[in-house]
Amino acid sequence: MTVTSDRSAPADAPLGAPAPKRLGNLLKTRELGIVLALALLVAYTAIDNPRFLSGQSIRDNLLNTAILAVMATGQAVVVITRNIDLSVGSVLGISAFAVATLMSDHPGLPMAVAILVGLAVGAVAGLINGVLVRYGKVPALVVTLGTLYIYRGITYSWAGGSQVNADELPRHFLTFANDSLLGIPWLVLIAVIVVGAGSVLMRNYRVGRELYAMGSSPAAAELAGIKVARNLLGAFVLSGALAGLAGVLYAARFGTVDAAAGTGYELNVVAAVVVGGVAVFGGSGSVWGAALGALLLTVIGSALAVLDINQFWQQAIVGALIILAICADRLVAVRIARSLRKRDAHV
Amino acid sequence: MEYAVLRSPRTLLSVGSAALLVIGLSACGGTTKDSASNDTAAGGQASAAADPNAAIKEGLKIAFLPKQLNNPYSDVETGGGKVAVDELKGEYKLVGPNDASASSQVSYINTLIQQQQDVIVVAANDPNAVCPSLNQARAAKIKVITFDSDASKDCRDAFINQATTQGIGESLAKMALEQAGADGGEIAVLSATPNATNQNSWIDVMKKELAKPDYAKLKLVKVAYGNDDDQKSFQEAQGLLQSYPNLKVIVAPTTVGIAAAARYISSSSYKGKVAVTGLGLPNQMREYVKDGTVAKFALWNPADIGYLAAFAGAAMASGQITGAPGEKFKAGKLGEYTIGADGEIVLGPPTEFTKANIDQFNF
Numbered sequence: 001m002t003v004t005s006d007r008s009a010p011a012d013a014p015l016g017a018p019a020p021k022r023l024g025n026l027l028k029t030r031e032l033g034i035v036l037a038l039a040l041l042v043a044y045t046a047i048d049n050p051r052f053l054s055g056q057s058i059r060d061n062l063l064n065t066a067i068l069a070v071m072a073t074g075q076a077v078v079v080i081t082r083n084i085d086l087s088v089g090s091v092l093g094i095s096a097f098a099v100a101t102l103m104s105d106h107p108g109l110p111m112a113v114a115i116l117v118g119l120a121v122g123a124v125a126g127l128i129n130g131v132l133v134r135y136g137k138v139p140a141l142v143v144t145l146g147t148l149y150i151y152r153g154i155t156y157s158w159a160g161g162s163q164v165n166a167d168e169l170p171r172h173f174l175t176f177a178n179d180s181l182l183g184i185p186w187l188v189l190i191a192v193i194v195v196g197a198g199s200v201l202m203r204n205y206r207v208g209r210e211l212y213a214m215g216s217s218p219a220a221a222e223l224a225g226i227k228v229a230r231n232l233l234g235a236f237v238l239s240g241a242l243a244g245l246a247g248v249l250y251a252a253r254f255g256t257v258d259a260a261a262g263t264g265y266e267l268n269v270v271a272a273v274v275v276g277g278v279a280v281f282g283g284s285g286s287v288w289g290a291a292l293g294a295l296l297l298t299v300i301g302s303a304l305a306v307l308d309i310n311q312f313w314q315q316a317i318v319g320a321l322i323i324l325a326i327c328a329d330r331l332v333a334v335r336i337a338r339s340l341r342k343r344d345a346h347v
Numbered sequence: 348m349e350y351a352v353l354r355s356p357r358t359l360l361s362v363g364s365a366a367l368l369v370i371g372l373s374a375c376g377g378t379t380k381d382s383a384s385n386d387t388a389a390g391g392q393a394s395a396a397a398d399p400n401a402a403i404k405e406g407l408k409i410a411f412l413p414k415q416l417n418n419p420y421s422d423v424e425t426g427g428g429k430v431a432v433d434e435l436k437g438e439y440k441l442v443g444p445n446d447a448s449a450s451s452q453v454s455y456i457n458t459l460i461q462q463q464q465d466v467i468v469v470a471a472n473d474p475n476a477v478c479p480s481l482n483q484a485r486a487a488k489i490k491v492i493t494f495d496s497d498a499s500k501d502c503r504d505a506f507i508n509q510a511t512t513q514g515i516g517e518s519l520a521k522m523a524l525e526q527a528g529a530d531g532g533e534i535a536v537l538s539a540t541p542n543a544t545n546q547n548s549w550i551d552v553m554k555k556e557l558a559k560p561d562y563a564k565l566k567l568v569k570v571a572y573g574n575d576d577d578q579k580s581f582q583e584a585q586g587l588l589q590s591y592p593n594l595k596v597i598v599a600p601t602t603v604g605i606a607a608a609a610r611y612i613s614s615s616s617y618k619g620k621v622a623v624t625g626l627g628l629p630n631q632m633r634e635y636v637k638d639g640t641v642a643k644f645a646l647w648n649p650a651d652i653g654y655l656a657a658f659a660g661a662a663m664a665s666g667q668i669t670g671a672p673g674e675k676f677k678a679g680k681l682g683e684y685t686i687g688a689d690g691e692i693v694l695g696p697p698t699e700f701t702k703a704n705i706d707q708f709n710f
Contacts, residue, residue, distance in 0.1 A: 051589040056616050060585045064578065156445065161422030166610065166634035174634075178614040254577045255610050256631055259417050301579070305571065305586025312541060 074239030082282025095247025126240015166255030215282025427650030516552020531564020
């Protein structure tokens, strides 16, 4: 675990940090690797079919990434604190159904209200997770696995077999998914804002650095006087709230919401975060890396469809990529550790 | 749809045994020997074959076991079943798992056997996994009717087929031709999972139809699979449009796929250029039919499937039919049905939905 903590701080230090150049480059490899993989994939697919780079296609890929990226931001923050939030798919489901029901019952409500309600529903769900993890002293994996089923169960018993269809939702709610500001769809804009704010918070703010410290060594963080409880609750509330926001975006984008909305999303989100270079043992990685992971997974999905690769292979390929990402991460970690030892560097 | 939904086998068992205590065995009720032709009060009775004189018994315990609960489509089907059971003056029960996995129905079947139901109406999640339990039920003199998705032929008494595979395949090809217009062009299929039995057999028939001279102008370029998942279906629809710039029609023989394809097309630059058709639910598709993305799609009425299954089960439990080919029975408002080969009862041709008639349907 010392390895991960050793490399966390410089990896996310501002660019002007006086780290040796070679080391600096090495440290950036994780995000760089994703960008490289992404570029390769896009180039290969575009050579096979130039329409992959058409405006419509880029727009589709960004729109498809938006929801996943929003959730990956929250998940990255939680994973950096050496926890995990498996309930996000269910939180998305309950928020999507709540907001869709609200909007179909009160078509006059503005979009802002829908977003606030989604955030609130998610925040409450996240707070419950956080309280159970912190004060119940139960591992996050177990707590959120439990709440995954509880939140989904609540949605099932509330929704029953009913579903909210596109024709029941107000027009402005549905068009929100496709409307754009200065050519950028709202959905993408929201995702960019969330990812950007999350990245800055984690990189440049005290609370962000504290979260990294908590993930590197929970005991040391506590002894160092970091308000572990407050920060942990904050991380879970953030993850929940962003999953709630994702629920609103989901309802607006797909227009059809039933109790099963978002089932299995938690695994996509965790995959995006891991592929994006956030170590599952906490303390390292970045929010924008996780967002890149989300983008990569989405582009893989579209690219495989365009490349006409057999359906049966698609999931296996995603799985292989996750393992590859973890291997690469491990490799980088070992090299950094060696390089740090050689230079007798310290954090 | 205000019927009670029992989720866990445990509550099911306790409620079921309570019901047993109160009602006792009802399988021996209703022995009136009215002739078939003048007994129409109950809404359905025998007309030929097995024992045409047997009247429909009252108080039959008819249990529905769909693929999974809380599925909007299954709910409409079983809702139709409830209407029929009420008309038959029977006892309606609905149980089922929350996931559609192969083995999840077995424990429910076993419980229903213990409760001594008269009829089990089941949509098999897997044709073989449920077989031993269903045969156990039949050994206990329970009639087993499958609907929606058949179990193996040797472990059920009759199968309510929503429409023949042939009929659906033909209808899909016909709608594709209509949408492509006089000049024809490229079409693609957006299906459910690659191993979905129903979809695959429909697509096979559709391919055979397309090979006929009438369809010479249509060219099926690809069968894509959206796994009945919104996001995945979205991505597959996008992939189709990128890979085949001249695509004229997307045919989606699955409710999730057609809705996702329609939603994607309606919000993209392809709107008006690429048509979407296939099998869909009117409520889900209303938006896209009205905004012009979808001109026509089809589906059987799912409520009628449950309705017909209940009547077939009641007729069989009353001894009117045995499940042999050629036997006839009356199914209330749907009229008379004849049992086909392999115990199949075909509901009828699918209903086509357009802008003109879509508001008459609510499911």
